[in-house]
Amino acid sequence: MSNSKLTRRGLIKTGAVAGAAGLALPTYLRADGHAGFLNAPAGSTVTLGFNVPQSGPYADEGADELRAYELAVEHLNGEGDGGMMNTFTSKALKGNGILGKKVEYVTGDTQTKSDAARASAKSMIEKDGAIMITGGSSSGVAVAVQALCQEAGVIFMAGLTHSNDTTGKDRRANGFRHFFNSYMSGAALAPVLANAYGTDRKAYHLTADYNWGYTTEEAVKTSTEAMGWETVNAVKTPLTQTDFSSYIAPVLQSGADTLVLNHYGGNMVNSLTNAVQFGLRDKQVNGKDFQIIVPLYSRLMAKGAGANVKGIFGSTNWHWSLQDEGSKAFVKSFGTKYGFPPSQAAHTCYVQALLYADAVERAGSFNPCAVVEALEGFEFDGMGNGKTLYRADDHQCFKDVLVVKGKENPSSEFDLLEVVEVTPVEQVTYAPDHPQFAGGSLGTCNPGA
Numbered sequence: 001m002s003n004s005k006l007t008r009r010g011l012i013k014t015g016a017v018a019g020a021a022g023l024a025l026p027t028y029l030r031a032d033g034h035a036g037f038l039n040a041p042a043g044s045t046v047t048l049g050f051n052v053p054q055s056g057p058y059a060d061e062g063a064d065e066l067r068a069y070e071l072a073v074e075h076l077n078g079e080g081d082g083g084m085m086n087t088f089t090s091k092a093l094k095g096n097g098i099l100g101k102k103v104e105y106v107t108g109d110t111q112t113k114s115d116a117a118r119a120s121a122k123s124m125i126e127k128d129g130a131i132m133i134t135g136g137s138s139s140g141v142a143v144a145v146q147a148l149c150q151e152a153g154v155i156f157m158a159g160l161t162h163s164n165d166t167t168g169k170d171r172r173a174n175g176f177r178h179f180f181n182s183y184m185s186g187a188a189l190a191p192v193l194a195n196a197y198g199t200d201r202k203a204y205h206l207t208a209d210y211n212w213g214y215t216t217e218e219a220v221k222t223s224t225e226a227m228g229w230e231t232v233n234a235v236k237t238p239l240t241q242t243d244f245s246s247y248i249a250p251v252l253q254s255g256a257d258t259l260v261l262n263h264y265g266g267n268m269v270n271s272l273t274n275a276v277q278f279g280l281r282d283k284q285v286n287g288k289d290f291q292i293i294v295p296l297y298s299r300l301m302a303k304g305a306g307a308n309v310k311g312i313f314g315s316t317n318w319h320w321s322l323q324d325e326g327s328k329a330f331v332k333s334f335g336t337k338y339g340f341p342p343s344q345a346a347h348t349c350y351v352q353a354l355l356y357a358d359a360v361e362r363a364g365s366f367n368p369c370a371v372v373e374a375l376e377g378f379e380f381d382g383m384g385n386g387k388t389l390y391r392a393d394d395h396q397c398f399k400d401v402l403v404v405k406g407k408e409n410p411s412s413e414f415d416l417l418e419v420v421e422v423t424p425v426e427q428v429t430y431a432p433d434h435p436q437f438a439g440g441s442l443g444t445c446n447p448g449a
Contacts, residue, residue: 036447037153037366037369037448038125038152038154038448039129039448043101045097045103046099046101046102047130048069048106049128049130050105051110051133051145052349053138053141056110060300060304061160061298062135062345065137065160065345067337068346069350071333072349073103073104076093076357078095078097080333081333084326084383084384086329087382088382089380092358098357106128106130108123110136112138112141114138121149125152132157134159134352134353135349136158136161137159137264138160139165142163143163143170146174147172149174150174152448153448154368154448155174156172157176157353157355158177158179159179159349159352160345160349162185163181163182163211163214163215163216164181164182164218167396168440170211171395172395173372173443173445174446175395177397178355180315180397181215183437185216185295186216186223188421188428192403192420193224193293197291202255203221203258205221205231205233205234205260206261207235207263208263209236212264213262213263217234219436220295232256233250237263243274245278247271251275251278256285257286257291259275259280259290259292261293261295264301266304269304272312273305275292276308280292293313297315298343299416299417300343308406313403314403314404317344318344318347319419320341321419322384324386326381326382330384347384355390359374368447368448375390376390377392386400386425393432395442398428400422400425402419404419404420
């Protein structure tokens, strides 16, 4: 019975049983720290799979993610100025690839659709020999691809995914998330909102109809209701929606004085634009100026929404204006290569690529189970978010969270968000069995052999 392996060069025979002569080991059964594993790089290169939305409502984030991955590959291969490799507290990366193998990559388009994302990832694993999959700007996509990678036996380093589910009920041993989550947004935003708008508010939620929207709505409702706000209504909106006028009109009749837009990307740009067109920001309700809140912000969204974002609060994972050494190094590298500052999507994807490579170096192996061991409980700094922990219980990074608002007087098309508070990690940390994350189990690592 012959063994075979799918590589980026196609299907090749890797070994066969020759009677009493014994077993000729396949190329992926290598003595590099652990037992056999899928897609072990046999030559002088290693292939990573970058699975990003190149079309669909989150395509802007996807384009910036791909820019960041290409920059990370350059730095890993010793090209450019090294970026955050110079500020990262781990010094395992040497700029000579990963374990001495030059980093190559293949790309796919998730289309911001779970089925398309799974198909793309599957192709990169089976046809291109990708040993790690990373990327995405949708939590629905992240959960789907993470499950696929668990089944296939490769590591998944999530891109932009904010739903609690990714490291909650849908967590997997082969999956890791650097980006913050819905709970953290609620915990960071609530005190700022109470200080700015008081504790007597009536909120109306418009929520993207998929897992990210659900957990963000839950997190913000829980945190704001705990400080005294009342939730008047919560309405689901299709991810494919482009005109939100029919959803904005009922807000005016609801008695709400606050609109929470649990929307991201193009959805948020369109829903906020419609809300402003309906005059919500010029109204007074319950004796208060009407307010709009965007729980998850990005610079790309702010650019799309233009002047409509001025003064609107939200949270973000990272911002290019931060003055720590890691952030400055990354902004310099990215800006030199592309001519403009990176988004939070670019930041988290760049960091994930480096964290994966670093874990392989520290483990001395590409085996997914060795990588899991190296990342679980790993503490690091110098990557733009302060001291960070990759918690072993759920593979979630814990770090400071930013509360931002739309800048009143931007100095450029990129200077659109103002950091109003750096929320310390202690304020956004929760127990692994917190109710908003209940029902999940990591299971065990799958090396795919």
